[in-house]
Amino acid sequence: MTNVSETTESTPAVAENKPSIIVDHVRKDFLLRKSHSFKEAFIGWIRGKEVKAKKFQALDDVSFIINEGESVAIMGYNGSGKSTMLKLISGVLEPDAGKILIRGRLAGLIEVGAGFHPELSGRENVYLNAAILGMQKEEIDKRFDDIVAFSEIEAFIDQEVKHYSSGMFMRLAFSVAIHTELDILLVDEILSVGDAPFKEKCRAKIRELAGQGKTMVIVSHDQRMMKELCDRGIVIKKGKQVYDGPVADAIEVMQQK
Template sequence: MVAHPSIVVSHVSKRFLKRNTHSFKEAFVGWIRGKKVRADRFSALEDLSFQVGQGEAVAVMGLNGSGKSTTLKLISGVLEPDDGNVYTRGRVAGLIEVGAGFHPELSGRENVYLNAAILGMSKDEIDSRFDEIVEFSEIGEFIDQEVKHYSSGMFMRLAFSVAIHVELDILLVDEVLSVGDAPFRAKCAARIKELSAEGVTMLVVSHSTSMVKEMCERGIVLKKGTKIFDGPIDEAVEVLGV
């Protein structure tokens, strides 16, 4: 049992429908003919439980299809569990997909205000931190350009910069730090360590074992939707076997 947990995942299961029809046309023809559309249930997570304490930096690890991203989406509130419960304490900021929440027709500047407002910042707070956000993102000369012209790396820089300048309690990061050059990734890792030291709780998904070993002290390893290990990060990497 974790003292003062910021995240509690309790006996959570999540299933999705995997339809066997290949197109809308096939589904429509089948419906006209009175044939039932076959749909298989795919279990993305099965009876998953863990807790994360305030200020902990924890890596969620596993091969593709193990349930890592589904776990983060459940914690962020993007998805709801079919069974079990997810509890979070405080304000949650999630970097779950590169550029998610950015409006392509708006400029970088306008998207900073939009995303920061979604994360709960007032206009005065955004005004006071705007220069810091842009400076950290290193895209100053493109800040007034429409973000539909941004590269994935530029998206990530700006989205990450907004998230880490919000007054937050929990930060969820899913693979987005794999985008960008090594110096910027190192700067992101350093900032995550600072936030953790300030008491912010981190849950990080990454295929980069070197990155998670640098950022996190604990690792949770998933396999086909079930937890197979929860413990020190070095041991978690060994269990993962990559």
């Protein structure tokens, strides 16, 4: 992932709006090993047998630009490559070809509890994750009470997070991310965990951030939420980008065989 200020003449240009995210001819491959388990692979290695691997192309020549203030849904069924795309944008993964350029501070909610240290308390993890997202200790001190209040887990904030449920992970991770000085928010199915009132509170917060001109990129199977929060949809099928346009039309394209 590269800062967008490093873009060259060959990078797609936007005439009117400033881009927050440029995805330029991106390809991502994974190796699928045919051994059924790590144990089998290890035994094969001990015996000098080659472990066969097959290349799987998760994304193939994907290009798009997301401008400042846009709310965009990346759509596709399981295995389509949409979550891989979000991880590439976040910097969790690196592309095998092409490039991704980012302008602004990015907060990614890619996996529930990712970045949390299981042996640390919720309080300690707030400071750890906020620091990873670029906040100074003084900033975290000022926002700590708001972060905990939004998460609604005050009673458990000093408990080690290895004892948290996935819902508690989600609440705290989401709360930390939205209380940072972010420019871009990436959300991958994070709102699928938790009860209905908290989900609605999260949706309201995302709407509020969008109203402030933040850039949103959302992966979700919740079509109602995508229509509500996003104006634009990018559809990926079997690693190929097949549509980029109005979100309602994108949903129809995704549903086509």
